[in-house]
Amino acid sequence: MSEQPTVIRPYGDMTGDGMVQVSFTLPVPHDKRAEGAALQLAGKMGLSPALLVHAKAMGPSHTFFVVYGSVTHLVDLSQVQVVERDFPLLSAKEVNAAIKKKLRRPLVVVGACIGTDAHTVGIDAILNIKGFAGEKGLEYYSEIHVVNLGAQVLVPYLVERAREEKADAVLVSQVVTQRDAHIHNVTQMSAAFREAYPAGKVPLLIAGGPRFEEGSADALGVDRIFGRGTTPGEVASYLVHALTGPARTERTSA
Known part of the structure; x- marks a missing residue:
């Protein structure tokens, strides 16, 4: 070749x-x-x-x-930069086993479309049991407790529910991108969580959508960005990697 x-x-x-x-x-x-x-x-x-x-x-x-x-x-x-996956892909059985062994309790995930975004296809593909691309969503995992808040969720309510549910991770989907609405909404969301939680106690913040740049997590103040074509298995594997591995560094940038 x-x-x-x-x-x-x-x-x-x-x-x-x-x-x-x-x-x-x-x-x-x-x-x-x-x-x-x-x-x-x-x-x-x-x-x-x-x-x-x-x-x-x-x-x-x-x-x-x-x-x-x-x-x-x-x-x-040679000048093209990509974000390489830095965690192993696990099967549903491996995800459940890792959570059960290391957390010794269900991993709590709260998901929503924030702002005026009413497009739930993305968040539902990751969270709902029917899943996406032949993979079951996070509701299928016996050791993951999913709270799907749906569409047009205001940031203060998302923070409130995350605190009530004692969320380990918050997943936000943004499809509407006019005038960079997805960037403004996620930046506002990450700032609200840092203000509401003590330092080092902020849930894992994850944003996803077709127009996010995968390398923009630091600039948006979140822990991970997932783009178009992300599967539930990738998200579940990342959750295990981030929440049961070495302590993560909390984002401080806005």
Whole structure:
């Protein structure tokens, strides 16, 4: 097998042709001028030549476009940074055994969608017994007690319930990302927990959603970020790793 190159270009019709497809919406009615504006934008984005392959009116004053063209930009794989999983993946049996042996009581997890976010698909996929991607959710684990608060939960209420339930971990899902709502909500949540709990007693704080950057946990003041495609088994394995292993360092940044 040949060695993979470290510098690459996008692939469209043939290797190295740099072809990409981009979609966007412009706040103009659909007409020839709008299509020209879309091609102008594509050119400024570095697509040359650019081909307009789709244009559709989105109401009276907006138009959706898809453009196709070649870029000259290169990608250096050696400069790509990823967050590697730093804990082993465990089976449900192994998770239950580790909790029973080391905690000697059920591990308590409180989950919610906070703020105005009403999208519970993500949090339900992790918590509900039906699970996701062929894996049972945390409710399936005999040694994990799950409290799913659902959608549009206010941060003060989340803190209150976490204290009442003596939560070991708090899982927050954020799907709505307009104007960085997910970042503001999670930052507010982490600050509220640090204010409400004594130092070193804050539950494990975990945030998940499709638009979070996996390396942003420190900046948001949480212990872990999980992105798109995360399975219940990954979350359960992390909980065991974080709560039954060496003492964690509490986040202090906001």
